[in-house]
Amino acid sequence: MHILLSNDDGILAKGLSVLEQASESLGTLHVVAPDREQSATSHSLTLHHPLRPVRLGERRWQVDGTPTDCVMLACEMLLEARPDFVISGINHGPNMGEDVLYSGTVAAAMEGLALGIPAIALSFAGSVLRADAVLETQVGQIRALLHHLTSLPNFPADTLLNVNLPAVAGSDIKGVRLTRLGRRVFSDSITKMKDPWGRDILWIGGGTVEWSGAEDSDFRAVHDGYISVTPLHLDLTHRDVLNTATEWWQAP
Numbered sequence: 001m002h003i004l005l006s007n008d009d010g011i012l013a014k015g016l017s018v019l020e021q022a023s024e025s026l027g028t029l030h031v032v033a034p035d036r037e038q039s040a041t042s043h044s045l046t047l048h049h050p051l052r053p054v055r056l057g058e059r060r061w062q063v064d065g066t067p068t069d070c071v072m073l074a075c076e077m078l079l080e081a082r083p084d085f086v087i088s089g090i091n092h093g094p095n096m097g098e099d100v101l102y103s104g105t106v107a108a109a110m111e112g113l114a115l116g117i118p119a120i121a122l123s124f125a126g127s128v129l130r131a132d133a134v135l136e137t138q139v140g141q142i143r144a145l146l147h148h149l150t151s152l153p154n155f156p157a158d159t160l161l162n163v164n165l166p167a168v169a170g171s172d173i174k175g176v177r178l179t180r181l182g183r184r185v186f187s188d189s190i191t192k193m194k195d196p197w198g199r200d201i202l203w204i205g206g207g208t209v210e211w212s213g214a215e216d217s218d219f220r221a222v223h224d225g226y227i228s229v230t231p232l233h234l235d236l237t238h239r240d241v242l243n244t245a246t247e248w249w250q251a252p
Contacts, residue, residue, distance in 0.1 A: 001026055001027030001028070001083075001084040001085065001150065002027060002028050002030065002079070002081065002083045002084050003023055003026050003027055003028065003029050003030065003083055003084065003085050003086075003087055003150075004030050004031075004032065004071065004074050004075070004079065004083035004085070004086045004087070004112070004117075005019055005020060005023065005029055005030065005031045005032075005033070005087055005088075006031070006032055006033050006067055006070045006071055006074070006086065006087075006088050006108040007019070007033050007034070007067065007088055007089055007090070007091065007104075007105060007108065008034065008037075008038045008039050008041060008066075008067045008088075008091065008103070008104025008105045008107070008108065009037060009038075009039065009091060009092050009105075010033065010034050010035065010036050010037050010038065011031070011033040011034065011035060011056070011062040013033075013092065014092070014131065014132040014135065015089055015090035015091060015092050015122075015124065015131060015135060016031070016033060016089070016090070018090055018135040018136065018138070018139060018142070019087065019089055019090050019122065019142070021139050021143075022139050022142040022143040022146055023087060023143075023146055025143065025147070026085075026146060026147065026150055027084070028059070029059060030059045030060075030074065030078075030079055030083060031059065031060045031061065032053075032060075032061045032062075032063060032070045032071070032073065032074035032078060032079075033061075033062060033063070033067075033070055034062070034063060034064075034065065034066065034067060034069075034070060034104075035054070035062040035063060035064050036064075038066050038067055038104045039091075039093075039103075039104055040102045040103070040104065041066045041067065041068075041104040041107070042101065042102050042103065042104065042107050043068050043107040043110060043111065044066050044068060044107075045066065045068055045069060045072070046065040046066060046069050051063055051064060051065045051069055051073065052064050053073060053077075053078060061073075061074070061078055066104060066107075067088065067104040067105065067107050067108035067111070068104075068107050068108060068110075068111045070108065071086055071088075071108050071111040071112055071115070072111055072115075075112070075115050075117065076115075082115070082117060083112075083117060084117075084118070084150075085112075085117065085118050085119065085120065085150055086108065086109055086111070086112025086113075086117050086118070086119040086120075087109070087119070087120045087121075087122070087146070088105050088106070088108035088109040088112075088119070088120070088121045088122070089105050089121055089122030089123055089163075090122045090123065090124055090131075090135060090142070090165070091103070091105040091121075091122070091123035091124060092124060092128045092131040092132075093123065093124065093125075093126075093127075093128050093131070094123055094124070094125035094126070094164055094219075094222070095121065095123040095125075095162065095164060096123075096125060096164055096181065096182055096184065096211075096218040096219050096222070096228070096230075097181050097182045097183050097184040097211065097213070097217075097218065097219065098181075098183065098184055099184065100162060100181065100232060103121075103123075105121050105122075105123055106121045106160075106162060106232070108121070109121035109160045109162075110160060110232075110234065112160070113158070113159070113160045113233075113234060114234060118150075118155045118160075119160040119161075120146070120149060120150075120160065120161045120163060121160060121161070121162050121163065122142070122163045122164075122165065123162075123163070123164050123165065124164075124165050124167065125164040125165060125166060125167060125218075125219075125222040125228070126166070126167025127167065130167060134167060134168070134169065135165075137169040137170040137171070138165060138169070138170040138173065139170070140170055141165075141170045141173050141227070142165070145163070145176060145227060145229075149161060149229075156231055158233050158234065158235075159231045159232065159233050160231075160232050160233070161229050161230070161231055161232075162218075162228075162229070162230040162231075162232050163227060163228065163229050163230075164218055164221075164222050164227070164228040164230075165222070165227055166221075166222040166223075166224075166225050166226060166227065166228075167222070168225050172225060173225060173226070173227060174224065174225040174226050175226050175227070176226060176227045176228075176229060177216070177221040177226045177227070177228055177229070178216075178229055178230075178231075179216055179217055179218040179220075179221050179228045179229065179230045180213070180214065180216055180217055180218070180230060181213070181217065181218060181230055181232075182211055182212060182213030182214075182217035182218050182219040182220065183211070183212045183213055183217075184209050184210065184211050184212075184219070185209070185210045185212075188206075188208060189204060189205060189206060190202055190203070190204055191203045191205075191206065218230050
């Protein structure tokens with residue numbers, strides 16, 4: 001197989017290095033990743049200036065753009081043929097619940113899906129400061145999971161698999177759970193500060209997070225020490241509401 005690896009933490013991120021270690025036995029790896037941190041860029045494309053891919057090796061490129069740019073350029077221009085899978089990550093921090101709407105990691109996988117390529121996104125659902133050390137211990141478990149997922153005889157069509165790894169050593173991972181998205185609410189995530197010239201600035205980030213969801217939700221799985229695997233797709237249609245439209249909709 002030919003596997004395209006990308007991420008949103010940048011070409012030098014430890015998570016990408018761990019993903020390469022875990023994926024190397026799957027087939028031929030191609031790495032196309034941003035040249036810098038691109039977290040929370042979601043599914044954005046660079047339209048207002050040209051992109052400059054830089055070749056770092058035989059099958060390794062860095063791009064001065066977003067994760068979505070990276071996957072699009074890889075599949076449409078840089079690689080000789082489209083890959084069999086797009087695998088994105090491993091993100092330094094969780095991508096659960098509403099995080100998937102902001103995540104560059106998930107967006108890279110979603111771009112693969114939009115191009116008709118099976119895709120997997122992986123994230124470390126713990127402290128960014130602990131990610132490097134803990135991920136090193138999880139290589140074996142990640143490798144086994146990726147072998148299983150990429151070998152499925154019927155990989156789910158029009159679906160990406162969003163994987164969140166618990167913040168425990170690999171030997172302490174209890175197993176894998178198939179999950180649904182939970183819900184999360186940020187509080188106090190905007191901080192008012194002063195720049196060096198005394199002018200007011202606002203910084204988005206930090207604060208506290210509260211999670212909620214059913215027993216089969218992603219955050220409960222990782223909290224309990226399991227790897228969470230959540231199937232996602234491009235169709236955002238609220239089908240339950242659509243099916244009950246006669247109760248609330250009359251054409252004008």
